[in-house]
Amino acid sequence: MFPNPVILQSEGLLKYILETGVYPREAETLKELRNATAKHPLGFMGTAPDVGQLIAMLLKMLNAKKTIEVGVFTGYSLLLTALTIPHDGKIIAMDPDRKAYEIGLPFIRKAGVEHKIDFIESPALPVLDKLLEDGENEGSFDFGFVDADKNNYWNYHERLMRLVKIGGVVVYDNTLWGGSVALAEERVSEAKREWRRLSLAFNEAISKDSRLQIAFLSIGDGLIICTRLR
Numbered sequence: 001m002f003p004n005p006v007i008l009q010s011e012g013l014l015k016y017i018l019e020t021g022v023y024p025r026e027a028e029t030l031k032e033l034r035n036a037t038a039k040h041p042l043g044f045m046g047t048a049p050d051v052g053q054l055i056a057m058l059l060k061m062l063n064a065k066k067t068i069e070v071g072v073f074t075g076y077s078l079l080l081t082a083l084t085i086p087h088d089g090k091i092i093a094m095d096p097d098r099k100a101y102e103i104g105l106p107f108i109r110k111a112g113v114e115h116k117i118d119f120i121e122s123p124a125l126p127v128l129d130k131l132l133e134d135g136e137n138e139g140s141f142d143f144g145f146v147d148a149d150k151n152n153y154w155n156y157h158e159r160l161m162r163l164v165k166i167g168g169v170v171v172y173d174n175t176l177w178g179g180s181v182a183l184a185e186e187r188v189s190e191a192k193r194e195w196r197r198l199s200l201a202f203n204e205a206i207s208k209d210s211r212l213q214i215a216f217l218s219i220g221d222g223l224i225i226c227t228r229l230r
């Protein structure tokens, strides 16, 4: 069984990648959080561990210290980020669902990284707007990860482009939405059509955004990595 919605259509190859290069290097507390998340009815929403591995590498390459997380759920990508950034690093994480966050919290505490996390129980947009009211926050973040309500991705992008420093990175999850972006609309289930349309519009807008260098990746459910150029 695929652990999450994934673009890679070879179950064997994904299993090989995860079992060879990802699971053996996954921190014990992350593994425990992932297993606890699997019992949640929406457990499929958790960030894929191979995506997590890539995010950790980006964080290390950037020497990221100050990050933003939009969409926490039970906290797989949050714990991964907290484990990766330095002891005095900070993550501002936002999600209206505190109950899901509390599923992951014991593992965050066990890992000894809770002090790096400022969890804000709220939709992300007003929090990002509030951050922007203080000019000191502009261009002060090293990294952002967006894995939340797909209809607001462009709104998040506009704010993150001001909050992240030049050379900073923002990563967007689910940009290929189960592969539906490459299918004719009538071949996509009614349930997926709206998010397919949103993904198409977001991907096109990002592609045209001259402020960025971008990479479109077919990992997990599709990832866009953006570096702010100016």
Ligand SMILES: C[S@@+](CC[C@H](N)C(=O)[O-])C[C@H]1O[C@@H](n2cnc3c(N)ncnc32)[C@H](O)[C@@H]1O
Pocket (backbone or CB within 6 Å): 045, 046, 047, 070, 071, 072, 073, 074, 075, 076, 077, 078, 094, 095, 096, 097, 100, 122, 123, 124, 125, 147, 148, 149, 152
């Ligand atoms: C796919 S999950 C996030 C997965 C998470 N990155 C992980 O590693 O498990 C999407 C999350 O977005 C949250 N969400 C929905 N609307 C939101 C909003 N307006 N602002 C912030 N988070 C939101 C949901 O509550 C849900 O927990």
Ligand SMILES: O=c1cc(-c2ccc(O)cc2)oc2c(O)c(O)ccc12
Pocket (backbone or CB within 6 Å): 004, 005, 044, 045, 046, 047, 147, 148, 149, 150, 173, 174, 221
């Ligand atoms: O099936 C999903 C649904 C979401 C989702 C739905 C509604 C929201 O407000 C936020 C997120 O996110 C997903 C996701 O990030 C994923 O990797 C797989 C599936 C889903």
